[in-house]
Amino acid sequence: MNRPKLLFFFPNTSSFVNRDVQLLQSRYRVVTFAFNPSRKIFIPFSFVRQLLFLFRHIFSAGIVVCQVAAWHSVLPVFFARLAHIPSVIFLAGTDCAYFPSIRYGNFCNKPLAWATRVSARYATHLAPKHDSLIRFKYDYDSSGAPVQGIAVFVPQLKTPFTVIPNGFNSTDFSPLPDVRKAASFITVAAGVGTSNINVLKGIDLILQIAPLFPQCTFTIAGLAEGFKFDNVPSNITTLPQQTPQQLKQLFSTHTYYLQLSLSEGFPNAVCEAMLCGCIPIVSAVNALPDIAHDCGFVLPEKDITLLTELINKALAADTQALSLKAINHIRKNYSPEQRQEKLFELFKKLKG
Numbered sequence: 645m646n647r648p649k650l651l652f653f654f655p656n657t658s659s660f661v662n663r664d665v666q667l668l669q670s671r672y673r674v675v676t677f678a679f680n681p682s683r684k685i686f687i688p689f690s691f692v693r694q695l696l697f698l699f700r701h702i703f704s705a706g707i708v709v710c711q712v713a714a715w716h717s718v719l720p721v722f723f724a725r726l727a728h729i730p731s732v733i734f735l736a737g738t739d740c741a742y743f744p745s746i747r748y749g750n751f752c753n754k755p756l757a758w759a760t761r762v763s764a765r766y767a768t769h770l771a772p773k774h775d776s777l778i779r780f781k782y783d784y785d786s787s788g789a790p791v792q793g794i795a796v797f798v799p800q801l802k803t804p805f806t807v808i809p810n811g812f813n814s815t816d817f818s819p820l821p822d823v824r825k826a827a828s829f830i831t832v833a834a835g836v837g838t839s840n841i842n843v844l845k846g847i848d849l850i851l852q853i854a855p856l857f858p859q860c861t862f863t864i865a866g867l868a869e870g871f872k873f874d875n876v877p878s879n880i881t882t883l884p885q886q887t888p889q890q891l892k893q894l895f896s897t898h899t900y901y902l903q904l905s906l907s908e909g910f911p912n913a914v915c916e917a918m919l920c921g922c923i924p925i926v927s928a929v930n931a932l933p934d935i936a937h938d939c940g941f942v943l944p945e946k947d948i949t950l951l952t953e954l955i956n957k958a959l960a961a962d963t964q965a966l967s968l969k970a971i972n973h974i975r976k977n978y979s980p981e982q983r984q985e986k987l988f989e990l991f992k993k994l995k996g
Contacts, residue, residue, distance in 0.1 A: 647671060647672050647673045648672055648673065648705075648706035648707070649672065649673045649675060649701070649704055649706055650672035650673065650674050650675070650705065650706065650707050650708075650709060651675050651677065651698075651701055651702070651705045651707070651708045651709065651720065652664070652665060652668065652674050652675070652676045652677070652710075652711070653676075653677050653679065653694075653709070653710045653711065653716050653717060653720050654676070654678060654679070654710070654711035654712070654716065655678070655679050655680060655711070655712065655714055655716050656678055656679070656680045659888075659912060660711075660810060660912055661711055663810075663811070663980065664711065667811070667980060667983060667984040668709075668984075668987070670984070672706075672707075675701055675705075677693075677694060677697050677716075679694065679715065679716030687715060690715075690716070691715075691719065694716070694719055694720075695719060698719060698720065698723045702724070702726075702727045702729075703727055705727070705729060706729060706995065707729060707730050707731070707732065707991055707994070708720045708721065708723070708724040708730070708731040709731070709732050709733075709734065710731070710732070710733045710734065710763070710767070711734050711736065712733070712734065712735065712737075712738065712739045713733050713735065713739040713759075713760045713764050713767075713794070714739060714750060714756060714759055714760060714763070715756065715759045717759070717763035717767070718759050718762055718763055721733070721762075721763050721766045721767045721768075722766060724768070725766060730769065730991075730994035731766075731767045731768045731769075732767065732768065732769045732770070732771055732990070732991070732994070733763060733764065733767045733771065734771050734772075734773065734808075735770055735771065735772035735773065735777045735778075735805075735909070736773055737773075737777065737907065737908060737909025737910070737930070738750055738909075739760050739764075740777040740778075740792065740794040740797075740909065741788070741792055741907045742788065742789045742797055743787050743788045743789075743844075743906060743907060744789075745787040746787060746840040746843050746844060746906070747839075747840060748844055748906070748907065751797045757797070760794075760798070761797070761798045764798050764801060764803055765801065765802075768803075768994060769803065769804055769805065769806065769990065769994055770794070770803050770804070770805035770806075771805065771807075771808045771987070771990065772794075772805055772807055772808075772909075773807070773808065773809055773810055773909050773910035773931065774807060774809065774909060774910050774930055774931035774934070776793060776929075776930045776931060777794060777909055777930065778793045778794060778795050778805060779791065779792075779793035779794075779795045780793055780930070782929070783945070784906065784927055784928050784943075784944070784945055784946055785906055787906060788906060788907065792907070792930075806990050808983060808986045808987060808990070809910055809931070809977075809978055809982075810910045810912065810915070810978060810983060811978055811979050811981065811982055811983030811984065812915045812916060812919060812978050812979070812980065813979075813980050814919050814971075814975050814979070816888065816892075816916075817888075817891075817892055817895070817919040817920050818892075818919060819895075819896050819920050819921040819971070820892060820893055820896035820920070822896045822897045823897065824896065824897055824899055824921065824967075825861065825897055825898065825899065826899060826963075827857075827859055827860040827861065827959060828860065828861045828862075828863070828897070828898040828900065829850075829860060829861070829862045829863070829898065829899070829900045829902050829925075830863040830864075830894055830895065830898040830900070830902065830922070831845070831846070831850060831862075831863070831864055831865070831901065831902040831903065832865045832866050832886070832891065832913040832917075833845035833847060833865075833913075834866045834885060835866065835868045836864060836866045836867045836868060836871065837867055837868045837871030837873075838868045838871070841868075843906065844905060844906050845903075845904070846902065846903070846904025846905050846906070846927060847864060849904045849946070849948065849951060850862055850864060850880070850902060850904070851873070851877070851880070852948050853948065853951055853952065853955065854877040854879055854880050855877045855879075856952055857879070857955060858879055860879060860959075861879050861880075861881065862880045862881070862902075863880075863881045863883065863894065863898065864881070864883070865882075865883040865884075865885070865886050865891070865894060866883070866884070866885050866886070867882050867883065867884050867885070869884065891913075891916065892916075892920060895916065895917045895919075895920030895921070895922050896920050896921065898917075898922055899922065899923060899963055900922060900923045900924075900958060901913075901914055901917035901918065901923065901924050901925070902925050902926075903924065903926045903927065903932060904925070904926070904927045904943060904946075904951070905927055905932070906929065907929055907930065908927075908929055908930045908931065908932055909930055909931065910930070910931045910935075911931075911932070911935075914926065914932070914935055914936075915935060915974050915978060918935070918939070918970040918971065918973065918974045919971055919974050919975070920971075921967040921968075921970060921971055922967070922970065923941075923958065923961070923963060923966045923967055923970055924936040924939070924940030924941070924970065925940060925958055926940060926942055926943065927942070927943050927946070928942050928943060928944045928945070935974075935978075937973050938969070939966050939969035940966070940970065941954050941957060941958050942954075
């Protein structure tokens with residue numbers, strides 16, 4: 645039996661794109677298109693390539709899927725309407741955020757905001773990875789709009805949505821038989837030192853908090869090539885971007901994972917770290933409190949005093965019990981099978 649064709653559009657290749665492709669391939673013949681212009685001036689050429697791709701594939705496709713709403717999703721949702729087939733956008737984070745002080749979020753850029761609005765309005769269905777990506781009150785920090793979510797920034801948005809969280813494979817990330825160091829903290833962020841990443845991902849807080857806990861060690865992984873911190877505290881270790889296997893080993897040797905971001909849709913690294921037994925310490929934004937659940941600690945506001953109190957609380961906790969809780973929480977609530985089942989159920993419903 646021939647599998648129906650699914651066209652999958654994304655801005656660039658990433659681990660969560662690859663995971664979704666693998667999930668979808670069990671039932672669909674997935675044909676992918678990476679928009680991926682190396683520089684902004686090449687965006688028109690990406691549109692031309694995408695147009696040719698759509699002419700070739702759209703009328704034989706059964707469904708169109710876009711990873712996040714942005715430039716790359718405008719033509720696919722438009723052509724899907726012309727071809728009378730459903731289109732779904734997986735909302736992920738930056739397409740639902742507005743942080744003008746650090747220029748983060750699609751809605752900080754007027755042309756990109758237009759592309760995001762058009763995509764969201766004309767898609768058949770939206771599939772946010774957490775309900776906060778539709779609308780939620782934001783009071784963690786003054787740098788962001790007091791209410792976040794795509795419904796806030798796309799007036800009169802009527803596109804229906806279904807929340808479908810990410811899924812994480814516990815065979816890819818599980819504790820290694822390494823010695824877990826007490827009072828050890830780790831955070832992972834791609835491109836540390838570039839653009840707004842240090843503030844967005846809470847690296848600035850880690851640099852402030854580390855000197856207050858000289859008995860602890862802190863690891864920051866994901867430094868951009870060629871970047872080096874000036875006068876980094878002696879108990880901080882910095883590392884370049886790591887492979888999945890290297891991350892697995894790092895997570896297995898650290899006790900706590902720090903995710904102190906200003907904004908996060910549904911982050912991968914904290915879930916992967918929890919599968920390896922790390923205890924999450926997270927900011928109160930988007931999906932993070934739900935991910936941490938009752939096996940971690942949540943920072944209600946971006947405040948160094950509150951963070952100091954939270955770390956003291958974490959250091960005094962039963963780490964073995966929380967570590968096991970963290971592993972089981974991700975395995976139980978965010979498996980690839982759960983995401984796959986919900987996606988296929990949605991696609992079936994849209995096809996009627």
